[in-house]
Amino acid sequence: MSQASKTTGNDFFEQVYAVVRLIPAGRVTSYGAIARYLGAARSARMVGWAMNASHSLEDPLPAHRVVNRNGMLSGKMHFEHPGAMRELLEQEGIEIENDKVQNFSVLFWDPQRELTL
DNA sequence: CACATGACTGACT
């Protein structure tokens, strides 16, 4: 593979996927938290981009556990069907109200805080 | 090359 960069396959994307897969069930995190953990605190949008590209992944990605810093399901529109994100979260015991995660501060899972010390 | 868009965030009002 001479072409290390195939659009998808960048280390950044892979690292994002790795962190997302590490999110325990019943927990949620934010794009900024992942970006900051990867050393790209100002590239939170790039994390969202990685999620958008996750559709090409063969392995399932718990993207429903990734929300914005306000705990709002900003990415629900990008799922197979609007509302799927909410259902998936509720299946894990997360309470959703008005497309927003309840007890977000409690359910928040920060990789920088949970993984690295 | 310039402008607009987007699964974001922080600061300001």
Place this chain on the structure above:
DNA sequence: AAGTCAGCCATGT
């Protein structure tokens, strides 16, 4: 507390 504005970075037109 809720709404608005600006900064950031990659992609699309």
